Amino acid sequence: MVLGQGILYIVAGIFDIFSFILRRLLIRRAGFGGPSGVKYVNLYYAYVFDRCMEGAMLGPKKTNLIIFAMDYLKSNSxxxxxxxxxxxxxxxxxxxxxxxxxxxxxxxxxxxxFLINMLSWTSEEAKDIRSFAAKITAELAENLRVVPIPGAMQLIASLLDTVQGHNIKNPLLDTGSPETKQDNLIQQVGRNELTSPVLKWLKQMVLYCLIPRDEPTNMDEQNSHILRCWRKIAKHWSVPEEEPSTDQDLSPVQGMLILERLATFDLENCIEISRATGLISKIVEFTSNRTAMKNIGETHETLLKRSSLKLLARLASTKGKFGVTLRQKITEHLFLWSNLAEILDNRGSSQELRELTAELIRNFAMDGNVSNEIGHIPMIISRLMHAFLSQGASSSADSDQLLRMNAGQALALLAMESVNNCLVMLAEPGYVFIKELTIMIHSGRYRYIASSLLQNMCMHAQSELGNSDLKEISYITREVLEGIMDAEGTELEVLVGLSSQICNVVPDDFARELEHGQIKERFIKRLVNALNSNMIPTSHSPGIRRVIVEHVIYMMECNPGNADCFNKYLMMEALLKVERTTSRAENYRFFSGDAGLMEHSIPLSALVARAKELMGRG
Structure with a gap:
């Protein structure tokens, strides 16, 4: 009997050793760490045992660590x-x-x-539960649609409310409370007591007693082969330490991260964000440098600002008619533009923040009304020009190039259909704007941005162009004409648009370049062929036929004799085809999904009629 009990104890001990090894292995593979990891695995073993006992011994219920964790998540404890x-x-x-x-x-x-509902648990006892629920939701957000979950967006938005603001009072609207000052005084006294020299000395004594200094070890012991082996074994089977918390643990940071990932994943999530009461305003408020948040550090403030800019940029890039509505809703916030201007103007703003701000302004500038509104804040245009034209912008670093590209694209959009914006750009001190643009046309990376800007400068600010500006424009004529010979699509549309404006502002130089370069007939033939090959408008370049017809008009207005050459290459027949196939889509500069943006004031049919009239006179 005693022998049997002894054997059972030995067997139990052997199994316990194997169990120890398996548990340590499971801790490492599951990514657990610290005493908590040991506790989770022990609970899992007990959980599996209970599940096995509930079912047949040979057919236990299927389970794993993930199901175990999900069951614990839904428990009542x-x-x-x-x-x-x-x-x-x-x-x-x-x-x-x-x-x-x-x-x-x-x-x-x-x-x-159930997980998202935990975000509404705001009691002090549930603080950790809410925090981890937010972290998990942030990880799921890249693959999550919240529409099927009633009230989900408001619960997520509640994470942004956990940062308490300063109690800023308006002397005309609020009454002061003398108790507040007294409470602050008491708190200050308490802090002084906590930082008193006596208390510091006591802390140092406790640390000295509890954490003695390491004694030097014996060299023979260090070099011992057995000791080294033991250390390797101990390291391999020891429980990893728990990972420390990160800067993103603050609830508003997690909330912004969730919203950003939700918006990136699904359009319906963007719709839910726009519908949530007051959520857009909260997001915009995080872009301010003068935030009213008090229990937040500089790192968290930067994270919130970056997340809010990324989220706004994502929302502003939404395509279709909903995107137009969403951009309008965002830009209705009264402090949006001043916040963005401050980020661009603040030297303390990081490169990434300025990149995101320039991208956001570019997305907003696609709407003509917003473009005009931005133009009334000269600081924004000034900072965008600095990013696009300054010597530092010519850096080869990818981050610098991205900022420069975003700023240039924003300027190009702001210049379209806006006389005021063009005049503001032209008057910006410190730059010879036209010369800077003509230099860029010689380079590949920003050639088309500069071409678009130069086209709009000629169109909307011609009266402000000086002789030196006109000379710079005439110098690039040949290069623009040669570029048209090979370009297609949007690039062709941009270059033809610029060429037509060169013809308009410096007609003699343009005509001289055609004649002396002996490319007049080749160029006219190229325009006719381009018109014939683009009879079906596309969303990528809806204005290509418009700019070609405009170019034909300018060439015949400056020299009626060009009509003969156009007739030689059957331009009239091409115009008749355009007349029969005009589309409403060609009245817009851009398309965002199925929504047309920046509508032209003159329809294409009117331009075709004018071109036919001039050719008839010739």
Missing amino acids: PKMQLYGLKMLHNFLRKEPLRTMVILELTTYTKTVA
Whole structure:
């Protein structure tokens, strides 16, 4: 009897050793760390045992760590719920568990709904639960549609409310409270007591007693082969340390991260963001340098600003009619433009923040009304020009090039259909704008941005161009004409548009270049062929036929004799085809999805009629 008990104890001990090894292995593979990791695995073993006991011994219920964590998440115990959240959060940081968790959670809408509902738990006791629920939601947001979850967007938006603002009072609207000052005084006294020299000395004594200095070890012991082996084994089977919290643990940062990823994943998520009451205003407020938040550090403030700019840029790039409505809703915020101007003007703003701001302004500038509104804030145009034209902008670094590209594109859009914006750009001190643009036309990267800007300067600010400006424009005529010979699509549209304006502002120089270069007939033939090959307008270059017809008009207005050459290459027949196939789409400069942007004031049919009239006179 005693012998049997002894054998059982020995067998149990052997199994316990194997169990220890398996548990340590599971801790590492699951990404657990610290004492919590040991606790989770022990709970999992007990959980599996219970599941096995509930079913047949040979046919236990299927289970795994992810199902275990999800079951704990849905339990009635806050402690177990927190365990479940922490385990899921660990899994989401380690492949292939991450993919498996996302698949499991997104499959069960009720579990996701329960998870998002935890974001409304604002009590102090549920602080950790809410924090980990936000982290997990942020990881799922890249694959999540919130439309099936009632009230989900408002719950996510509630994360942005956890940062309390300064109690700023208006002397005309609010009454002061003497108790506040007294409370602040008491708190200050308390802080002084906590930082008193006596308390500091006591802390140092406690640390000295509890954490003694390391004694030097014996060299023979260090070099011992057995000791080295033992250290390797101990390191391999030890429990990893828990990962420390990061700068993104603050609830508003997590909230912005969730919103940003939701907007990137699905258009319907963008619609839900726009519908959530007051959410757009909260997002815009985070772009301000004069934030009213008090319990937040500089790092968190920068993270919030970056996230808000990225989210706004994503929302502003939404295509279609909904995108137009959404951009209008965002730009209705009264402090948006001043916030963006401050980011561009602030030397303390990082390169990334200025890149995002320039991108955001570019997206807004696609709408003509917004473009005019931006023009009334000269600081924005001034800072964009500095980013696009300054010597530092010529850096070869990718980040510098991205800022320069975003700024240039924003300026090009702002210049379209806006006399005021063109005049503001032309009057910007410190730059010879026209010369700068003509230099860029010789380079490949910004050639078409500069061409578009120069076209609009000629169109809307011709009266302000000096003789030196006109000379610079005439110098690039040959290069623009040669570029038209090979360009297609949007590039062809931009270059033909610039060429037509060169013909308009310096007609003699343009005609001389055609004649002396002996390319007049080749150029006219190219225009006719381009017109015939673009009889069906596309969303990528809806204005290509318009700029060609405008060019034909300018060439015949400056020299009626050009009509003979146009007739030689059957331009009239091409114009008749255009007349029969004009489309409403050609009245717009751009398309965002199915929405036309920046409508022209003169329809294409009127331009065709004018061109036919001039050819008839010739």
